[in-house]
Ligand SMILES: Nc1ncnc2c1ncn2[C@@H]1O[C@H](COP(=O)(O)OP(=O)(O)O)[C@@H](O)[C@H]1O
């Protein structure tokens with residue numbers, strides 16, 4: 155079976171142009187087929203702020219009204235996506251920038267209102283992995299912005315970690331898939347104040363202990379929930395590592411590797 159690496163890059167790295175360039179250089183040198191999913195939450199927050207729109211995050215997700223949806227569509231689907239695609243072209247990667255609406259690749263439904271109304275936020279319904287595989291066969295490298303669409307033709311803001319996990323899981327139909335979450339820390343830390351306290355191997359039990367103790371918190375919780383979901387649904391390997399350690403992680407291992415208990 156073909157191997158495929160799905161890589162997600164977070165907003166703190168995207169916001170640092172030197173770090174982003176180092177990461178894209180490492181991404182471009184990965185062997186085999188690859189897909190990039192990017193965030194950009196930090197830049198969206200900065201631009202929304204300049205436009206006088208306040209940001210509210212609940213459990214790692216942005217409450218998204220219509221003006222905020224316009225901002226995130228422009229920032230993720232436009233600015234961030236096209237800057238990444240252009241840089242990858244100069245690194246000899248024929249990248250194609252996509253939102254979930256492009257090629258009908260990632261269909262979503264509006265997140266149902268329970269305790270919290272997230273507004274125009276999408277929960278992924280269906281990934282069209284056949285279409286994504288077609289792009290890969292054309293030697294194109296898909297670069298996904300975290301925007302999805304509905305059957306009614308609306309756009310929805312979607313957490314980028316969730317998007318990476320859902321794409322990785324559906325691509326299992328065609329490939330042996332590795333999923334790598336890259337961000338600005340060396341992995342999942344046992345002590346968030348100590349950058350060298352990386353947990354080499356994380357199981358659901360150890361994750362639950364750290365969550366209960368509060369040592370794993372904020373954006374790391376939805377990231378790990380998505381990561382374990384991918385591992386439980388056929389993705390061969392899931393790694394969480396520093397953006398500068400992508401090449402190392404893909405070869406011999408770096409950061410935190412997830413493992414399910416028997
Ligand atoms: N135990 C932990 N180890 C590493 N990071 C953690 C931990 N607990 C919370 N975090 C936070 O999680 C953040 C990553 O989640 P998020 O902001 O959603 O990342 P991304 O930029 O990749 O989308 C880190 O910046 C860090 O502040």
Ligand SMILES: CC(=O)N[C@@H](CCC(=O)OP(=O)(O)O)C(=O)O
Pocket residue numbers: 163164165166192193194195196198214215216226275276300311312313314315
């Ligand atoms: C619904 C929702 O929360 N969407 C995210 C999408 C961007 C994202 O996930 O960016 P990072 O990976 O950089 O955090 C947001 O608007 O912040």
